Amino acid sequence: xxxxxxxxxxxxxxxxxxxxxxxxxxxxxxxxxxxxxxxxxxxxxxxxxxxxxxxxxxxxxxxxxxxxxxxxxxxxxxxxxxxxxxxxxxxxx
Amino acid sequence: xxxxxxxxxxxxxxxxxxxxxxxxxxxxxxxxxxxxxxxxxxxxxxxxxxxxxxxxxxxxxxxxxxxxxxxxxxxxxxxxxxxxxxxxxxxxxxxxxxxxxxxxxxxxxxxxxxxxxxxxxxxxxxxxxxxxxxxxxxxxxxxxxxxxxxxxxxxxxxxxxxxxxxxxxxxxxxxxxxxxxxxxxxxxxxxxxxxxxxxxxxxxxxxxxxxxxxxxxxxxxxxxxxxxxxxxxxxxxxxxxxxxxxxxxxxxxxxxxxxxxxxxxxxxxxxxxxxxxxxxxxxxxxxxxxxxxxxxxxxxxxxxxxxxxxxxxxxxxxxxxxxxxxxxxxxxxxxxxxxxxxxxxxxxxxxxxxxxxxxxxxxxxxxxxxxxxxxxxxx
Numbered sequence: 001x002x003x004x005x006x007x008x009x010x011x012x013x014x015x016x017x018x019x020x021x022x023x024x025x026x027x028x029x030x031x032x033x034x035x036x037x038x039x040x041x042x043x044x045x046x047x048x049x050x051x052x053x054x055x056x057x058x059x060x061x062x063x064x065x066x067x068x069x070x071x072x073x074x075x076x077x078x079x080x081x082x083x084x085x086x087x088x089x090x091x092x093x
Numbered sequence: 094x095x096x097x098x099x100x101x102x103x104x105x106x107x108x109x110x111x112x113x114x115x116x117x118x119x120x121x122x123x124x125x126x127x128x129x130x131x132x133x134x135x136x137x138x139x140x141x142x143x144x145x146x147x148x149x150x151x152x153x154x155x156x157x158x159x160x161x162x163x164x165x166x167x168x169x170x171x172x173x174x175x176x177x178x179x180x181x182x183x184x185x186x187x188x189x190x191x192x193x194x195x196x197x198x199x200x201x202x203x204x205x206x207x208x209x210x211x212x213x214x215x216x217x218x219x220x221x222x223x224x225x226x227x228x229x230x231x232x233x234x235x236x237x238x239x240x241x242x243x244x245x246x247x248x249x250x251x252x253x254x255x256x257x258x259x260x261x262x263x264x265x266x267x268x269x270x271x272x273x274x275x276x277x278x279x280x281x282x283x284x285x286x287x288x289x290x291x292x293x294x295x296x297x298x299x300x301x302x303x304x305x306x307x308x309x310x311x312x313x314x315x316x317x318x319x320x321x322x323x324x325x326x327x328x329x330x331x332x333x334x335x336x337x338x339x340x341x342x343x344x345x346x347x348x349x350x351x352x353x354x355x356x357x358x359x360x361x362x363x364x365x366x367x368x369x370x371x372x373x374x375x376x377x378x379x380x381x382x383x384x385x386x387x388x389x390x391x392x393x394x395x396x397x398x399x400x401x402x403x404x405x406x407x408x409x410x411x412x413x414x415x416x417x418x419x420x421x422x423x424x425x426x427x428x429x430x431x432x433x434x435x436x437x438x439x440x441x442x443x444x445x446x447x448x449x450x451x452x453x454x455x456x457x458x459x460x461x462x463x464x465x466x467x468x469x470x471x472x
Contacts, residue, residue, distance in 0.1 A: 014241020019176055020152070021429055026150060028178040030203045030243055030270055033102065033150045063413040087269045087315040 003053055003080045007091035010049030015088045025031065029088050042056065043079055049092050053080065098336075098375055098384070104177070104353075105155060105341040106137070112158040114188045115221035115467040118282035118289060120158065120352045125471035130345040134164040136366060138171040140181075140240055140342060143370035145175040155182040157344070160192075173200025180205060185231035186224060193234050194268065199347050202421035203241045205272075206231060211258035221467045223454060227386030236267040249289040253299050255383050263314060264447060271314055275321040279353040279408060281468045285422065288463030290440045296324055297396075301348060305318060327398060328405025328421035333408060335383035340374060348373045355406035357417045383407050383417075392427060393420050 011017075011027075018026045022092075025041050027034040032037075036044055042063060046056045055074050061069045083089045110125040131138075141152065152172050159165060160183055172179050181196070183207045206228060209216035213225040235242045244266065246252070256273065263271040276282045276289050291299070300320070305310045307316045313465075323330050332339050332351045343368045347362040348370070352359060365399045374380055382388070386399060393404040405409075405421020413422040413432050420427030 013239055014242070014269060016202065018178075022176055027200070028150060030180065030205075030241065031151075032179075036286075084312050085315075087312070 003077050005053040008049050008052050009047040009089045009091050012090045102338050104144045104149045105130050107154045107343050108159045108162045109344050110157040110471045111161040114184050117465045118276040119468040120280050126344045127472045134345045140365050141172040141175040147187045147371045151178040153180045160187040169201050170199040178202045187229050190234045205243045205245050210252045211262050224264045232266045242268045245272045246266045248273050250291045253291045253295045255300045260383045272317045274319040283468045292441050322423045326425045328402050328424045330402045331406035333405040336380040341356045357411050388418050
């Protein structure tokens with residue numbers, strides 16, 4: 001599975017963040033939950049069906065300007081692939 | 094040794110033991126709780142608030158058939174307001190399209206629809222009820238309303254060879270997940286075990302098929318598989334460890350560390366009518382009983398795997414070895430494995446060959462009809 005950088009990831013049905021007032025921020029999924037912090041939270045918050053993968057990468061490269069841009073891209077693609085494997089994401093064209 | 098007790102992550106809410114199905118592998122206890130003993134709407138609402146405050150993330154609404162509760166809509170709304178993710182585990186029977194829409198509007202997150210088979214005849218034999226056509230209707234509604242859905246097929250000797258048909262049903266639906274969960278042998282399933290356990294050959298073929306299926310459907314449908322642990326080399330980390338992740342509340346409000354815990358002699362259970370979820374989790378005798386490692390016997394006590402499987406299942410140790418502190422008898426490192434091997438030996442002998450339920454062999458069906466013990470509907 002490889003992630004298409006022009007697609008727009010969106011949380012799949014049955015997957016949602018817990019309420020904003022609840023800490024730690026958590027991605028809730030059928031039979032599973034994933035604690036989110038730092039970069040993982042930044043990524044999932046942008047999986048809204050509007051941002052393309054490419055845009056998510058660009059925004060996080062800006063946000064983590066001190067990090068190696070190639071490493072940021074690689075980490076994001078890896079994380080999105082993991083969420084896809086969990087069936088937590090749909091990719092809109 | 095005392096260490097801080099981590100909070101539970103999920104609450105299994107057995108809202109009722111009433112059920113229109115009579116499945117021969119039901120995980121409910123043999124002694125079902127009556128309607129008159131069930132918790133009230135307000136009791137449940139308090140339980141959801143207390144559970145969420147303790148750190149619980151998800152609530153599994155189950156039964157019996159949770160749709161048999163006429164206040165289900167209120168319960169969904171309250172649990173969602175409390176901050177819980179709500180999973181409805183259901184046969185889909187007492188449901189129509191408008192009730193489904195209302196449940197989703199009230200905050201239901203996920204729908205787990207059980208199937209007894211991909212074939213009407215097998216489903217009817219297993220559940221003692223005509224259910225299949227209604228389940229297919231429910232699948233259509235779920236698709237139409239874009240509800241997140243997992244299909245759950247309970248697998249056993251009579252349907253393990255029908256996995257491709259079940260999978261075709263899943264692929265034609267909108268399910269994001271499908272579970273092929275082999276029966277685990279407690280409660281009614283334990284009573285019917287000798288008619289349900291698959292043969293080793295059946296199991297090997299099914300695992301092979303499902304591994305390929307997982308690869309083929311990666312990213313489309315998440316395929317989960319649970320083997321019958323009698324065939325496993327090491328025990329399952331039952332419930333993620335005793336009192337480590339889950340709390341089950343029975344219809345009458347007793348708080349249990351697992352579905353079957355009542356069978357263990359000498360355990361008494363607190364009730365949410367009298368004590369808070371937090372008090373029960375943190376200090377009740379039943380939840381403390383098998384936490385940590387002090388209760389363990391050899392070989393668990395010094396085994397490297399004890400932090401992965403926590404010694405396996407306490408109820409299974411009691412059921413098969415008459416000692417709830419023994420190593421889970423399925424463990425190949427433990428002293429009671431011979432008992433499990435003897436059971437498997439019987440199942441795999443020529444005498445106990447599976448009785449295929451196919452139209453092609455009706456006479457064999459009649460001859461090999463198991464004497465099922467069906468679970469009743471409690472008063």
